[in-house]
Amino acid sequence: MSQNLVLVLNCGSSSLKAAAIDYKTGDVHFNAVAERLNLSDAFMTFKYNDEKTVVDLSAKPHHVGAIETMMEKLHELGLDQNIKSVGHRVVHGGEFYKESVLIDEDVVDKVEQCITLAPLHNPANLVGISAAQQVFFNVPHVAVFDTAFHQSMPEKAYIYGIPYELYEKHGLRRYGMHGTSYRYVAAQAAKMLNRPEKGLAMVIAHLGNGASISAVLDGKCCDTSMGLTPLEGLLMGTRSGDVDPSVYSFLHEQEGWSLEEITELLNKKSGLLGVSGVSNDYRTVEAEALSGNRRAQLALDIFAYRLAKYVAAMTVATGRLDALVFTGGIGENSKDMRAKMIGYLGFLGLQIDDQLNAEARFGKFGIITKSQYPLALVIPTNEELMIAQDAARLAGLS
Ligand code: AMP
16 A cells, blocks of 8 residues: 555645656546535545445535545545645745745745635635645645646736736736646646656647646746636637627626626636537537537637637747647547647647547547647646645655
């Protein structure tokens, strides 16, 4: 049994995901997911050695209850003593954090200060940190921020074209998300190409239910599509991505909708779901389009077209392109989306290899283009492993 375990925690307001990962091999030894927290029917699912157990949490349906229950399970399995550090996914570190940190009171205070920037996520992350510190009180805790990787962007990439005082007063600027995924994928891409990250110009597209794209030069982010919030940029599962901000006043005047209703519309009812009218799930929309649904096809067309437009824009930030990298559920799995998208980018020198592209769909990840450079790659992301490695390093384990 591995002695090198790190517990990776990802807390939402009503859910909690945890994994005990060997930070040396990346093997996942234990998984836990708590759902419906703070409701009377909260429950938790454990996975260990292909065995799945569901536990009722109704007696203590909160984050502390879930983490205590998980600790009891780890103890029962003889794994609790092997957990050497806890790594917390924290959504927003504002301008405070350019990298992961050991959590102390000052870090908690700064994550609290960032609540205005991530009002849904940071409070839940703080609840998770406090609950885990109570239960796993004798190991170091580490915060790994989604925003940290993007802190290397130059001002011209993150300042919006609105009065500068608003940035100074409120920190209103582009922050970007999915940073842990980008950091992992950028390093993996360099390894796969047998080159150091220094000197590599990459555009990385993280395409999941939430989707964003980043320009990465010398292993550092120089621009990204998500902004103050995850709403900006690409078309996503339920998010609109870029729209004219006047949509707010237009819909308010024409439909009488409130700010909250329009924000909900843009975040939860738009994107693939809003355009197709079918689903936020890319696979489902693909199947509908194949069966002749015009709006489903239009949603896929917008997805690929806007993505290609953004790739071209991101090459302005890198100055050239060595590699275009796809990751995330859609990026890793949809060969048709990749082919369609690369079809727009022949002028950059990218040419899809149909066989390699088809094989990547079945887990043979790697290069999917014909050309030498620039090339396109498919690389599965692994944010949990990145968090585990940071937590181990900052705890002095590796
Ligand atoms: P993620 O948020 O990274 O888990 O990605 C979720 C998205 O990946 C959903 O829109 C899924 O429909 C999409 N996805 C997963 N598998 C496939 C597949 N085989 N083909 C197309 N899309 C997929």
